[in-house]
Amino acid sequence: MNIETVRARTVLLDALEALGGHLPSIILVGAQAIYRRTGAAEVALAEFTTDADLVIDPRSLSPNPLIEDAMTVAGFVRDPSNINPGTWISRDGIPVDLMVPDQVAGKGRRGVTVGPHDRGSMRRTVGLEATLVDNGILSVAGLADNDGRRIDVRVAGTAGLLVAKLHKVSERLETPRRRDDKDAHDIYRILVAISTEDLVDTFRVLLNDVVSEAVTSDALSMLERVFASGPEAPGSTMAGRAEHAIGDPEQVSLAVSILAADLMKALDR
Missing domain, CATH: 1.10.220 (Annexin V; domain 1)
Known part of the structure; x- marks a missing residue:
């Protein structure tokens, strides 16, 4: 497996650990969810991703810890090259997007209105609403040789x-x-x-x-x-x-x- 995909999985697990207090409100989406759901699909294109995408369900999101505090303490920072809310990067520059489906994101155009959490910590996104309905808990494991972590998280169907x-x-x-x-x-x-x-x-x-x-x-x-x-x-x-x-x-x-x-x-x- 290519090194970019391995690194993206490591950073995904880092983000899930950072947001562990909110794990019941988190849904894995994007390429990492697709690969987890489709397994060894018979296609020529190998699995490849350079980032991690997480949906936050604000309907069950706790006020503590604050999303921005949890991510910052874990070493993530807001991407200075991206003006969009909700785009974080790890210490080695791997992006993690925290998104809220538009229909449940409260008032605003791009940012999210969810209790005490900073409006820029998550991004409203149209089209993710179906993942709030179609998801189930799966185990997501580290891919690096020295990463034995395994976290159970809701993964979009x-x-x-x-x-x-x-x-x-x-x-x-x-x-x-x-x-x-x-x-x-x-x-x-x-x-x-x-x-x-x-x-x-x-x-x-x-x-x-x-x-x-x-x-x-x-x-x-x-x-x-x-x-x-x-x-x-x-x-x-x-x-x-x-x-x-x-x-x-x-x-x-x-x-x-x-x-x-x-x-x-x-x-x-």
Whole structure:
């Protein structure tokens, strides 16, 4: 496994230890959650990430310790190169994003209004609401040879992760410099690893929960437009391009569009 991914896991565990008093209110999302959920998915692109992403559920968040104090004591600092709230970096420069789904983030545009916690310690983000509904406790272990830690934490489920990634890909399509083919490939990874039937069952739950209904419906519209409409759709093309020189880009683009279309059909959308 590449050194960047190992370091990102070490820093993730550092952050979880720092926020240990809030662990019941924390949900692991992003690439590290996807890899934990999809296991050895049969894709050519190896697991790779350079950061850690955590959702904070403010509905159960305790006032103590303060998020900013807990992170600072553990050696994290606010990223001076990033004006967005909620972006922390470790002593060796690895980012950890602390995010709150927009629907439960209180007043504000980017920062978060949650009790006594500093507004800049977390960032409101649209599209993560489904992870509040679809998650479960898993054990996350260190990957470095000298890191024997293992922490039980809530990890977003694959349907919730799919909703979040669809929002991310769709948003970044509007800003070419922010596009990342790997985000689209993560969607392919989920669709390959998880059966359509399992995804359908959870998507129906998400579509019937007041917290996740709107973002899930929007995500499915994005799935139709960006992936299911064919191998030349923007997301399908991005997913294939992520396997350039290591896999079969054309096959990936075709496969992800078919899997996306199958999911849409199974949901009668």
